Amino acid sequence: MGRTKVVGIAGRFGARYGSSLRKKWKEVMDRRYAEYECPLCGTKTSFRRISVGVWACPKCGRVFAGGAYQPYTEIGKTIVVSGIAGAGSQKRSIS
């Protein structure tokens, strides 16, 4: 392959669709194929996407719901973190 620009795998679109759209698309694809830590077994791996928002861990074989193009979203992470923090403060108020 000769001249692909800095857009990486988005170079397949050539000059079509506009540069900002292609960059956005590449960002999504980068996340989709990136490795994530399994929220169930902790293994850092690339998940298999069964369907939109449904992911399977190749290590533990468990299936969970996540983002459409990535195993879990920033919003999902925030909920998990705040949930742990809430449980901690609850524990302190009891003791």
Ligand SMILES: [Zn+2]
């Ligand atoms: Zn797992």
